[in-house]
Structures are given as structure tokens and as C-alpha cells.
Amino acid sequence: MCRQSATVCLIKSPSRRQRELADMNLRLSALPDPRARRGRRHVLASVLLTAACAVLAGARSYAAIGQWARHAPHDTLTGLGFHPRGSFGVRVPVSASTVRRVLAGVCPGGLADLLGQGPDGTESVAVDGKTARGSRTDTTAAAHLLSAVTAAGRTVSQLRVPDKTNEITAFIALLEPFDLTGTVVTADALHTQREHAKWLVEAKNAHYLLVVKGNQPKLHAAIRTLPWKEMTARRYDRERGRRETRSVRTLTITGLGRTSPISSKR
Known part of the structure; x- marks a missing residue:
């Protein structure tokens, strides 16, 4: 069971080694595919990467993601992991309906962990x-x-x-x-x-x-x-559309079992 509290899936939290893989396709291969095995045309990682690239390019709907995929160059589809089909080796992109089904069913907690940056x-x-x-x-x-x-x-x-x-x-x-x-x-x-x-x-x-x-x-x-x-206040100014003057005072409290620094910011 995934640690995602709102959705139950088939995996546990990804390991540190999985999160550090440089190849994004290898990272995403750790996710379970929510689709039935029969009738799959595209691997899960290719569908997810297509959706991510389309959103980065400005897509704001499933239809826009499908449109971006249809107009993607052949070498882009190759980089996304789509397999060649037929005697001419044509790579067919994923449809908007498939993207919708995959994103609705994929494990959100595992996806966030695998695509995140380790601390x-x-x-x-x-x-x-x-x-x-x-x-x-x-x-x-x-x-x-x-x-x-x-x-x-x-x-x-x-x-x-x-x-x-x-x-x-x-x-x-x-x-x-x-x-x-x-x-x-x-x-x-x-x-x-x-x-x-x-x-x-x-x-x-x-x-x-x-x-x-x-x-x-x-x-x-x-x-x-x-x-x-x-306490002596350390003051500094910051301008982010307006002028602000802030002060920081720091105290160290002892006698609580361990030393505890406390600061006051205004």
C-alpha cells in the first residue's frame, strides 16, 4: 500500500535509489499501471511523460495534451519512449482519452515521490x-x-x-x-x-x-x-514592491532538558 493517504494503490513508497535514477523512464517504471494488461498500446512512462511535456508547453486540458502529442515530431516521440509500429517504424502518440484514464488511475503519492527532488x-x-x-x-x-x-x-x-x-x-x-x-x-x-x-x-x-x-x-x-x-535587534530592509523594515531578536533558553534558541521576527 502506498503512503498516499487519500488513494490506495499497489506499491510502497519508492526507495532512495529509485528516486535518484537519472533516467526518468526507469523512475516511472516503478509505478503500477492502472490499466488492464490486455489492450495496452503504450507503456505507462511514455503516457506520463507526454502529459508532463504538454503541460510544460502550455496545455491546460486533456484535449490540449492530446493535440500536443499528435503534433509532436518523430524524434520527440522517440525520446518519450513510444515504440515503432508497422513496417515503416511509425511511432503513434497517445490519445487524449488514454491520458485521461491513466492520470485518473495512477498512484498520486508514488508519482510525486518519483518525480521529486531528494532533500x-x-x-x-x-x-x-x-x-x-x-x-x-x-x-x-x-x-x-x-x-x-x-x-x-x-x-x-x-x-x-x-x-x-x-x-x-x-x-x-x-x-x-x-x-x-x-x-x-x-x-x-x-x-x-x-x-x-x-x-x-x-x-x-x-x-x-x-x-x-x-x-x-x-x-x-x-x-x-x-x-x-x-535583546539587541538586527534590522534589515527588503523591497518587494514595497519597502519593509524587519527586526529579529534571538534568545537562548536553558533549563528545559536541552538548549532551545527562540527567535522573534517582526
């Missing part, structure tokens, strides 16, 4: 969730995705948050397969949970930077009582 060597990993635009239908709620992104802006993986729950339930499942030793994991106030912090430090040997707001009233009140005014 090895990065200083930090940011965890955040967003609702996928246009994913809502008359019968299903919009898909809410929780993603992990490296400091360089490369997506590590993402999971769909199960309906009627929130991002908290998917936090550990998202990061579980990856080696986070020495990595700083950042997240918003929703993930400022005792269980998350303990799991990152004890199970993953990682560091964390979590925001404290009113959702943790006791912790928030305790932090506000600290002697922030006695």
Missing part, C-alpha cells in the same frame, strides 16, 4: 499546503495538497490531504520517507505541534523553525513574557 544536501525544507485551483467538481471537494520544497525551490514531494481532515494529519506522512538529518524544516503556525517537533528531532535528527501564534495560547503567552526588549 539530501539542502539546508532547509519548507512545508506548506495549497488548494489546487480548478480541482473542485460538483461531487468532490477541491484537492488540498501538502508539499515539501527545498531551499532551492525544488519540490521534494506532495500529498493530498484527506477530505474532512487538515494538514496536521499529513505532515509526518509527507516527510517520513526522506533523510532529514541536519536539515531545518520550516512550517507555518498550523504545524506548531508538540508531536511534530518531537518527531523531527528524535526520529529524523532534524531541526525545526515553527511559527507560534494564537493557536497555541499557552506557548504564545509564555513567549511573550520573555525579555525581548533587552
Whole structure:
């Protein structure tokens, strides 16, 4: 069973060796094909790569993906892994209906892991969730995705948050397969949970930077009582369409079983 909490499939989470394969066709070969064996014309990896290339080229619908595939040059179809057919060795592209069936049935968790960038060597990993635009239908709620992104802006993986729950339930499942030793994991106030912090430090040997707001009233009140005014503030300006002046104050708290640095950012 895949670790994707919203969909049950036939595989477990990909290994580190599978995620690091340079050949994308070899990576995607680890995914189970949702189609019946009888009647397959194209391998799974070719269908998925066609959809990815078409979307990168601007396709925004299944029909547009099929149109991009029909007009793709012969050498492009060769690179995508389509097999030659007939006496003339013509490579026939995948149809829009096949792309629709494959993308609707393929394992989303395994696909995200295999196409993601491993966090090895990065200083930090940011965890955040967003609702996928246009994913809502008359019968299903919009898909809410929780993603992990490296400091360089490369997506590590993402999971769909199960309906009627929130991002908290998917936090550990998202990061579980990856080696986070020495990595700083950042997240918003929703993930400022005792269980998350303990799991990152004890199970993953990682560091964390979590925001404290009113959702943790006791912790928030305790932090506000600290002697922030006695600390020297480091100020810096940033311009992103407007001028901002921010300050950072840092405190080191002892006597809690281990040294705990706490910072205040305004």
C-alpha cells in the first residue's frame, strides 16, 4: 500500500535509489499501471511523460495534451519512449482519452515521490499546503495538497490531504520517507505541534523553525513574557514592491532538558 493517504494503490513508497535514477523512464517504471494488461498500446512512462511535456508547453486540458502529442515530431516521440509500429517504424502518440484514464488511475503519492527532488544536501525544507485551483467538481471537494520544497525551490514531494481532515494529519506522512538529518524544516503556525517537533528531532535528527501564534495560547503567552526588549535587534530592509523594515531578536533558553534558541521576527 502506498503512503498516499487519500488513494490506495499497489506499491510502497519508492526507495532512495529509485528516486535518484537519472533516467526518468526507469523512475516511472516503478509505478503500477492502472490499466488492464490486455489492450495496452503504450507503456505507462511514455503516457506520463507526454502529459508532463504538454503541460510544460502550455496545455491546460486533456484535449490540449492530446493535440500536443499528435503534433509532436518523430524524434520527440522517440525520446518519450513510444515504440515503432508497422513496417515503416511509425511511432503513434497517445490519445487524449488514454491520458485521461491513466492520470485518473495512477498512484498520486508514488508519482510525486518519483518525480521529486531528494532533500539530501539542502539546508532547509519548507512545508506548506495549497488548494489546487480548478480541482473542485460538483461531487468532490477541491484537492488540498501538502508539499515539501527545498531551499532551492525544488519540490521534494506532495500529498493530498484527506477530505474532512487538515494538514496536521499529513505532515509526518509527507516527510517520513526522506533523510532529514541536519536539515531545518520550516512550517507555518498550523504545524506548531508538540508531536511534530518531537518527531523531527528524535526520529529524523532534524531541526525545526515553527511559527507560534494564537493557536497555541499557552506557548504564545509564555513567549511573550520573555525579555525581548533587552535583546539587541538586527534590522534589515527588503523591497518587494514595497519597502519593509524587519527586526529579529534571538534568545537562548536553558533549563528545559536541552538548549532551545527562540527567535522573534517582526
